[in-house]
Amino acid sequence: MLHPMSDRTSPSAREGYWQSEWEKAGVYSIDFSKATKPYYSLVMFPYPSGDRLHIGHWYQYGPCDSFARFMRMQGNDVFAPMGFDAFGLPAENHAIKHGEHPDGFTDKNVQTMIEQLKKIGCMYDWDKSVNTSKPDYYRWTQWLFLQMHKNGLAYKKLGNVNYCTSCQTVLANEQAQDGVCERCGTTVIQKPLEQWYWKITKYAEKLLGNLDQLDWPEKTKLMQTNWIGKSEGAEIVFEIEGQKESVTVFTTRPDTLFGATYLVLAPEHALVQKITAPDHAKAVEKYIAAAAKKTELERKELQKTKTGEFTGAYALHPVTGEQVPIWIADYVLTNYGTGAIMAVPAHDERDHDFAKAFNLPMKEVVKGEKSDGAFTGEGESINSDFLDGLNTPAAKKKMIEWLVKNKKGKGVTNFRLRDWLVSRQRYWGAPIPIVYDPEGNPHPVPDEHLPWTLPTDVEFKPTGESPLRYSKEFQARTEKIFGKGWRPEYDTMDTFVCSSFYYLRYLNSGQWLVGSGQSESGMGKLTTNHSSLTTSLKSEKLIDPSIERTWMPVSMYVGGPEHACMHLIYARFVMMALKDFGFVSHEEPFQKLVHQGLITNQGAKMSKSKGNVVSPDSFVEKFGSDVFRMYLMFMGPFTEGGDWSDAGIMGIVRFVDRLERCLTEKSKGTDSPETLKRLHKTIRKVSTDMNEMKFNTVISALMELLNHLEKEAGFSSETAKTVATLLSPIAPHLAEELWHALGEKSFIVLQSWPMFDEALTKDDTVTIVVQVNGKLRGEMQVPAGISKDEVIAQAKALENVQKFLTGEIKKEVYVPGKLVSLVVK
C-alpha cells in the first residue's frame, strides 16, 4: 500500500518510489532451476562510456522491457539481464589522455550507468549482471581461447593484416570495411604481422545453412549470406610452357573453359617471380610495386579502369594445349580463390574490360544476346568441343567430370569469409593466455592459471605494440611459473571475443559474485584489484549444462543492425564451436532477432563528435520515464526509428493525465454493453500488437478506449483495473500507481495478462457501405447475420443509391459485413 511519507507528487519521485518498492520485494529476480516456462529476453549490452544515457539507449531498452514485461504477464518466466561490454578503446584512449587507469575509469562509468539504467525502470535482474573487464569474466574469455587452441581452431599466422595507424592496432576484416577503420575512419593500411586467428571458416557451411532455421530479419540473413559468400565452381590446373610449374585457377564457370584466352595472377601471387620472362621483369616489378602502394580505397576507386602487365610467360590450355598468355593485374585478389583466374572475356565483364584495354582475343562459347560487353548469363555451350549443345549446369558438370578424370582439376566450393583475426595490440582487453618458450614456440597457459590477469604496471602510450610488452610484473610472473627466458604473449583479444559468449555467462546462478569480495547489488561494488580472486571461482563451469539446455537459445535478442556481420556472426560461430567441444547443447545462440530503428536528429545520426546528441534527462525529469518511454514507442514502428522531435510529447502527457483522472474518478459505476465490447476488443488488439512489437498501435488502441470511457457516465472498477493492467508493460510505474489507487495491494507488474471474451467482441449490427460503379453512394446499419439478398434489396432502396441506379444492373457483389457493390450499365 501507499507509503504515507513518500513524496509522489512529481513523476520522477513517484517512479523512484515504485522502483525501490519493486527492488525491496525482489520482483525481478529469477531462479533458473525453478522456471517452468523460460523466456530469455536479451538486449545487446552497452559499452560503459561514462556519458549520460542517450535517446538511442532509451529507444532500445524501454520498448524491449515493455515486451519482456508483456511476455512475463503472459505466464513466461522471463529473464532479462543487463551488463557491460567494458573492454575497449575509449577507456584506453582516456587513459592515454588523462593518465587515469582504465579499470577505475570503467568502474566509475559502470556505476553511473547502472544508476541511470535503473531510472528507466526496466525489469533487469541485477544479481546476474556481467562486466567483461573483470577477471571473473575474462577468465572465460581466456578459457575460450584455450579451448579454441586445444581444438585446433586458434592458430598463429604471419600475414598482411589491416592496420589502423590512428588506433595503432590491427583490425578484423569486418572492422575494416571500405578500407577505413570502423572506429575512427582512418584509412587502413596493410601491414605484415604475426597474429592469432580463429578458424571461423571451418563453420562457413553451417553458419550459412542454419540461417534458414532462425527467426531473424531477412535482410540480416541476406547480409550474412553475402558476407559468407559461398560460391561453387572448380579449380583448374594450367601447366606453364617450358617450366615445371603449374597455375591453379578458381572459376565458377568451368563450362567456359574453352573461352579462356589468357590467365591473370594477382600481383602478389607467389609464382609471379618464378615465371616472369627476363625481358618483362622490369615492367612486372614496377607494376607490383605500384599495386602494393595502393590502399584498399584507391584500388576500389580505380576499379573502373583495368591495369595489368604481361609476364611474358604462357600457360597451356588443359584441353586444347593451346598457348595462353599469363598476365598480372590487381583486379585479381590475392586472398580469394587461388589468387589466379582464367579470363573468359566473352562471358565476364571484368575480363571483357581488361581484354579490350589490352587488345586480347575473345572467344564466344555460350550462346546469348549481348550487343555491347560480355554475355554473363547461362545458355547453350558452343565452340566447346565435347560441351557443345549442353546447357550451362550440364556443361559445368561434364567439364568437372572431365577435369577429374584427366587430373586437371576438381569441383570446389569457395567462401569469402576469412578467419577471424583476434589479436589486438592494446592494453584494455583480455590478455591472450599464451606464453612463449625461449625458442619462441607458443604454449597455452594452463587452466589453473586463469584468469591470466592483466598487469597494472604499464604506461599508456600508443606505440603500435601492446603496452603489456613493458610490464615487469607480467614478465616476472611468466618466468616464475614457466621458467627463465619464457615470455608472455603481449597482445590482448578483440572485444568481440568478450561479447561472443556473454549470453551464456548471464545464466549463472548468481552465486558467482559472492566470495570474490564483490557485491550483493551486482556490479555495483566490484573490486578493482585484478589479482584478488578466490579459489572457489576456479572450479566452476562456463555454464551449468542443465541451465543451458532449458534457457538457451535466447528467445528474443534486440540490437542494432550494424552488428549483422560482426558480433552476430562471431557469437554464432562461438556457440557452434562450444557445442562441438561439448559444453553446450545448442548450435545457435539467438532464436529470434529484432533490430531496433535508429533515432536521428534532423536526419543525421546522433554522435558526440557532431555534437547533436539529444539527452533524455530533461524530459524524464519533467514528465517521468513512463511518458518518455511511451513517447518513443508512439513515434512509429520500433524497427524503423525516426527523426527526433519533442513536438508531440505533450500528447502523451495529456493521455496519461486524462487516463489517471478518468480511471480514478469514474470507476465506481457499471459497464455499459458498449464499454464491455470496446474493452474486450482493446484487449485483443493490444495483445496481438504487443506480440508483434507494434507498440505505436498499442498506445493508440488504449487512447481510443480512453476516448470512449471519458464519454461514459461511469464504468466498473474491474474495467479500470483491466485498463491499468494493459498499460502496465508500457508504463509500469503509472500502472502500479493506478493499481494501488484502485485499492489493490499486490504489485501490478506481477499480474497476469487479461484474457478477452471472443463473444463480447462480436457486433450485432454492422455498417455496410454501398458502391455504385465503384463509387461510394451510401451506408446502412444491418443485423450481423443478414442474408445477401436482403442486404442487396436494402442497398438498392437507399435514396442516394437509387439516384445512381439509372440503368440495368449488370453485377451485384456482397462482401459479408463490409460492402455491397452494384454495377450499372
Place this chain on the structure above:
RNA sequence: GCCACGGUGGCGGAAUUGGCAGACGCGCACGACUCAAAAUCGUGUACCGCAAGGUGUGUGGGUUCAAUUCCCACCCGUGGCACCA
C-alpha cells in the same frame, strides 16, 4: 552498377488473404471557462467546390465491380554489397 526495403494530409504515422484511405496523436482554427493568459474542456480540420459532386496514397500504364494493397515501366530516398572470378 547489383541486392533489399521504403515513398500516404502542414507533421509523426494508421489501414495488406484487394473492400469506407487518413485511426491515434501533434499542429492549426473557432468556441467555452478566465479581467487576461496558461492549463483544461468542446467542435472542426486531405484537397477543389456555396452545394450537388469531383479529385486524391511518388510518376505513367495495366488487371478488377473495387487497387495504398496485385502486375509492368520509371523517378526519388534509405540501408547493404561492390573487381569475390
